[in-house]
Amino acid sequence: MLDRARAILRHEAAALEALSNRIDQSICKLANHILTSPGVVVVCGIGKSRLVGKKISATLASTGTRSITLDPVDALHGDLGRVRPGDLILALSNSGETAEIMQLICAARQLSVIVALITGRASSPLAQAADVILDIGPIEEACALGLAPTTSTTAMLAVGDALALLAQERRGFSRHDFARLHPAGSLGRGLLTVREVMWPLDSIPMLRPNTPLSIALLSICGAPRRTGVAAIVGDSGRVTGLLTGQAISRLVESAAAPDLSDPVERHMLHPTTWIPGHASLNEAVQLFHRYGIDLIPVYDEQESFIGLIFRQDVLRPT
Known part of the structure; x- marks a missing residue:
């Protein structure tokens, strides 16, 4: 079992190494959009992607970028009112075919927003509807069945970290700013x-x-x-x-x-x-x-x- 656990970790580490070579200027373009956008970054996804999106949104917020999460299903039943013109929607979908996200994007387009997508399929319907695509490429999951989202969600999370930190560094976000946003945490208080x-x-x-x-x-x-x-x-x-x-x-x-x-x-x-x-x-x-x-x-x-x-x-x- 220990050998299998180590193999899983090596598998995911190798995927991240490959991703570091695959990522292109699109992530810089998206970071610039975040820095110049008058609105907030609205992160959305379905299933495991939604959970990864919540962490990405939290990292953005704690490093100086205003961000919220939005459940696409709830958005289609009234929560779209949280989105305003000038916001940036960051959607997560490995397949690029999530129907609820496509419906959300179509509805949000009436509000003059920028749409970005983290996906494993750059030619998917969602990718064609997006303004900026962060392509993680086809990724083999660590799951023995090749089904459970594991390596793909790790890759999405890593891309989200890279995006948040690019924006943080370009913004000039300081140690004092970090402390201001973390007044009750040991890191910030220190x-x-x-x-x-x-x-x-x-x-x-x-x-x-x-x-x-x-x-x-x-x-x-x-x-x-x-x-x-x-x-x-x-x-x-x-x-x-x-x-x-x-x-x-x-x-x-x-x-x-x-x-x-x-x-x-x-x-x-x-x-x-x-x-x-x-x-x-x-x-x-x-x-x-x-x-x-x-x-x-x-x-x-x-x-x-x-x-x-x-x-x-x-x-x-x-």
Whole structure:
């Protein structure tokens, strides 16, 4: 069985190698259409091709190209309303004879769209109806029966990846753009900087060390954005301490309630470390783990205090 599994992988790898030699300028033409089109890329297919199309559409969207998927059957029953003039339809059909896609193309032609096709038959009816053809050629499936879509869908997916990345690179899509589109993913968050995630000064009460505890409590509770913390700033402009609402609550609930006229410097926590605003979130994660703290002051290149970064905004609970 292991030998068969390895043979299947070699079969598909060989097909992709052959495809890399077969692909022509049509893929560059289609990438240019994507870059200049005012609309979205509408990806459609039937069966396994539909599933491959969903992944291609997702890759396009995550690399800067607006894209949606459209089921051809649903399109013929009202969802064609999702398509607008200026859109680009990218259809997937190995045989090039999928009737539902042909009907969809005929209907969409009334909307002034560009039609592209990924297919294994460049002379098929669908290919004749398309503006741009990405021909993967006749491909022998890895299935022992030669029936289950395997190698052909792998080839379609690889062509979709190549198309999405060509558009990404020509567009100048940057690491920052990637992070912006992946704010909740570990890859994207790792590309964000501390400055982009921190709480800025306008959301943090800033107090002097001699501020009475009562005023500090009112400042924390009355802040427009409830961070639950105040920064204690000394004469140098640097953070000398941090006062959290939780710490005040513990003081109030303790047996020896504090004198609310006490200066905050008697009850503040001294910051363990700090981080520059241009540092990556990965660096902040390392500091949170190393010191076991919940807050880190952030400074700019001139070592001026510019905000706070919270553990809860960087680390997900485990």
